[in-house]
Amino acid sequence: STAPTAAAAAEQIGCPVAAIANSLIFNAAGDPLLVLTSGAHRVDTAKLAALLGLPKLARATPEFVRTHTGQAIGGVAPVGHPAPIRTLIxxxxxxxxxxxxxAGHPHTVFPITFAELVELTKAETVSVN
Known part of the structure; x- marks a missing residue:
């Protein structure tokens, strides 16, 4: 079945929506930035841009996402990209x-611990909202 939103995925899995790690790709001055955020949160792009020393973070286009991840919006995995992507968690x-x-497709997810996800992605831990 389809799990296009964190709420839908959480309901199907039987976990809190806050335990869903959304993979959001942003255009950070031409470079991809992956933000792994709790399904319970909205990303404060102005706050993250300031943290990164950028004038702004733009939501990536579907083409930008596919180019940098090899995957489509709605199912972007935190790993498995053509080249490493700077990641915040x-x-x-x-x-x-x-x-x-x-897990790289809108209909698939996988379980992982926070420590494993940080290790796998080399993510920098931040407050996103």
Missing amino acids: DQTLAEHGEIWAA
């Missing part, structure tokens, strides 16, 4: 023993 995901991330 929402610190509140650490509150969950198990988190769920997209």
